Amino acid sequence: MQDSNPRRRVRSPSGYPGYPNRPYLPEMPPLLEEGGRIGRSMARSLPCVPMGCSACCRETTMPLTKAEASLLARRTGLSVEDFTWRNNGILTLLNNEETRACVFLLTSSSEVSADGMCSVYEVRPQGCRTYPNVLNHEDKAILDEGCPHRHRFPEPSDDDAVVLLNLEERLLHEE
Numbered sequence: 001m002q003d004s005n006p007r008r009r010v011r012s013p014s015g016y017p018g019y020p021n022r023p024y025l026p027e028m029p030p031l032l033e034e035g036g037r038i039g040r041s042m043a044r045s046l047p048c049v050p051m052g053c054s055a056c057c058r059e060t061t062m063p064l065t066k067a068e069a070s071l072l073a074r075r076t077g078l079s080v081e082d083f084t085w086r087n088n089g090i091l092t093l094l095n096n097e098e099t100r101a102c103v104f105l106l107t108s109s110s111e112v113s114a115d116g117m118c119s120v121y122e123v124r125p126q127g128c129r130t131y132p133n134v135l136n137h138e139d140k141a142i143l144d145e146g147c148p149h150r151h152r153f154p155e156p157s158d159d160d161a162v163v164l165l166n167l168e169e170r171l172l173h174e175e
């Protein structure tokens with residue numbers, strides 16, 4: 001079943017039910033862009049893996065740019081249509097019909113609390129990297145309530161807001 005939630009994961013919706021529905025593994029994008037080893041080491045220090053959490057990869061509404069989709073297609077051998085759909089015109093990761101999780105999440109369960117690992121971790125979209133940082137309606141970066149372990153993450157900075165605003169701009173201009 002495809003997710004019917006139209007909200008976009010880079011922005012915190014006001015008044016939307018707070019079930020986990022956002023992307024995964026926030027880090028400092030510049031560091032992660034430069035080397036997988038740094039990325040993996042940072043990932044171990046985040047709560048996601050130690051807590052066995054994959055909540056934000058489930059019923060995902062994660063948007064991605066065309067460039068990110070092309071990279072994923074090249075790395076996986078899939079067609080872009082195999083892992084994306086258009087959510088109000090925005091290219092968005094597709095959920096698996098049985099697990100109701102992102103098609104790239106390695107999991108056999110549709111339970112939100114079940115284990116799962118990202119199979120495209122090194123090339124996951126930027127929104128996946130920055131979560132649980134999201135923008136509120138005042139364009140401030142906040143920790144999203146949909147992340148059950150958000151209190152274990154550092155409070156987002158103004159620079160984090162700029163990263164998300166830039167991402168949102170790119171996504172909107174691709175519509």
Ligand code: SF4
Pocket residue numbers: 020023024025026047048051053054055056057131132146147148149150
């Ligand atoms: S919901 Fe939070 S703790 Fe869980 S995988 Fe996503 S970012 Fe990590």
Ligand code: SF4
Pocket residue numbers: 023024025056057060062093102103104105106117118119120121124125128
């Ligand atoms: S690409 Fe990976 S990190 Fe992003 S939602 Fe899918 S499984 Fe989660």
